[in-house]
Amino acid sequence: MYTFSSKLKNFSFILMLLGALGIGYGFFNAPKTIQDVETILAAESHGHETHEASAGGHVKVAGHEKAADHDAHAAHNEKEEANKIAEHEEHLTHVLHELRNKPWAALYVACIFFMLISLGVLAFYAIQQVAQAGWSPVLFRVMQGITAYLPVGSVIFFVILILCGLHFNHLFIWLDPEVVAHDKLIANKSGYLNFPFWLIRAAIFLLGWNAYRYFSRKNCLAQDEANDNTFYKKNFNISAMFLVFFIVTESIMSWDWIMSVDPHWFSTLFGWYVFASFLVSGVTTICLVSLYLKSKGYLEHVNTSHIHDLAKFMFGFSVFWTYLWFSQFMLIWYANIPEEVTYFVTRIELYRLPFFGAVVMNFIFPILILINTDFKRITWVLVMAGTVILLGHYIDFFNMIMPGTVGDKWFIGISEIASILFFLGLFIYVVFTALTKAPLLPKRNPFIEESKHFHY
Numbered sequence: 001m002y003t004f005s006s007k008l009k010n011f012s013f014i015l016m017l018l019g020a021l022g023i024g025y026g027f028f029n030a031p032k033t034i035q036d037v038e039t040i041l042a043a044e045s046h047g048h049e050t051h052e053a054s055a056g057g058h059v060k061v062a063g064h065e066k067a068a069d070h071d072a073h074a075a076h077n078e079k080e081e082a083n084k085i086a087e088h089e090e091h092l093t094h095v096l097h098e099l100r101n102k103p104w105a106a107l108y109v110a111c112i113f114f115m116l117i118s119l120g121v122l123a124f125y126a127i128q129q130v131a132q133a134g135w136s137p138v139l140f141r142v143m144q145g146i147t148a149y150l151p152v153g154s155v156i157f158f159v160i161l162i163l164c165g166l167h168f169n170h171l172f173i174w175l176d177p178e179v180v181a182h183d184k185l186i187a188n189k190s191g192y193l194n195f196p197f198w199l200i201r202a203a204i205f206l207l208g209w210n211a212y213r214y215f216s217r218k219n220c221l222a223q224d225e226a227n228d229n230t231f232y233k234k235n236f237n238i239s240a241m242f243l244v245f246f247i248v249t250e251s252i253m254s255w256d257w258i259m260s261v262d263p264h265w266f267s268t269l270f271g272w273y274v275f276a277s278f279l280v281s282g283v284t285t286i287c288l289v290s291l292y293l294k295s296k297g298y299l300e301h302v303n304t305s306h307i308h309d310l311a312k313f314m315f316g317f318s319v320f321w322t323y324l325w326f327s328q329f330m331l332i333w334y335a336n337i338p339e340e341v342t343y344f345v346t347r348i349e350l351y352r353l354p355f356f357g358a359v360v361m362n363f364i365f366p367i368l369i370l371i372n373t374d375f376k377r378i379t380w381v382l383v384m385a386g387t388v389i390l391l392g393h394y395i396d397f398f399n400m401i402m403p404g405t406v407g408d409k410w411f412i413g414i415s416e417i418a419s420i421l422f423f424l425g426l427f428i429y430v431v432f433t434a435l436t437k438a439p440l441l442p443k444r445n446p447f448i449e450e451s452k453h454f455h456y
Helices: 006-029 034-044 046-060 067-131 137-147 149-165 177-182 184-188 195-225 230-257 270-295 304-335 338-350 352-370 379-406 414-435 448-452
Strands: none
Touching (some): 006 067, 006 414, 034 067, 067 137, 067 149, 067 195, 067 270, 067 414, 137 149, 137 195, 137 304, 137 414, 137 448, 149 195, 177 184, 195 230, 230 270, 270 304, 270 379, 304 338, 304 352, 304 379, 338 352, 338 379
16 A cells, blocks of 8 residues: 655645645736726836827828817817727737736646646556556556546636636626627627536536546455456446547537637637647556656566556557647648638747747657667656647647637746646645555456566
8 A cells, every 4th residue: 555655745846835825926926907907007018108109290280170170180180089089098908808817717727637637647547447458457546546636626617717707707707697798709708618518518528527536546445355357347337428528528528618718709610739749648647657656665566568558548649639730730820711710820929938948848758768768767757758749738828718818918927837836746745645544456457467477
């Protein structure tokens, strides 16, 4: 049985505490009124004001009107001035929403990222069950430990969705009735994009995933005490059904929770793209947790061949993610349809560093490191590669969500780092607590002997 070390437990508590303090600071420091926004913008554009003042002076000394046209011209100027004031107030309101969204968006990105890591592991576990894989059963309890975070992450995430619908933030503009009333395109989607239906779909998805996680673990534990393979066969059947449910709900989830942040944009590849991102993150997490447990003297039957296979999946899914990234980018860019290409224009112009940085971290780096067979068996190399891959896919989710919620007001600051720390601490605590609840070796799995002696 695994024992959760006090050092690691205290480390997780420290991460959660620091994260909670940073998240609170981010919300406290966010602007509350339009006047706060004006102060922030004035500080940012001090140089522009001097230029505008000189331009204004130039306008004042422009030509003289004839007396007969003076009144008409004055009325026209008053109308223009009123329009400018209205536009300025609208701009300030928009910036206020973006700046108030920033701590919410940071929280949302970290929350969905860690929840989807556990979902990716759950999907990978189901695939192993259905494929009747002989190499992986010695890793099943590690996978089940990681998926223990899914119920906790789901509850937090569902609460955030409810708060979005109650207008605590403006992460999803289609939830704002005023926006829907003045935007024909969003109004046409309101039959699908409306709060009650959106929340019902979320509840179905989360309950379905967690139900499979609960029953598959229950059957796996029951199989240890069984005299036949009845519970293994049950797991095979429910895993097959889950994968059908998962592949449909995962696509819809990606539209609902990520793509609808930019409700004018759409991509038919998006569901697969999101799936590739959190699947490789999930496999990477399995590898890192397994390496940690091995270093502490656990998982005696997990050998370098098992680790090598996990590293091959990390490599392969990184290439798969890149294929989907390039396919989506190339097809949209080549077609040059305004409704589609604006998604990438925004990210290239305003998010150039994280946009192209994600490609380096999620493709170029894994290719250069993990293409070498020997490197796939070296612990420190895999820890380094895995850390970069996880950070890279966090940046990937950052790129997907931030432009539609905070616009050009982004930077990775206290809110973003604190959100990562909080959910990382919670993830470590939940996962390693779950690993203490059952033996790390599923004794009665039909393929356990093959898995224990897996070498090539």
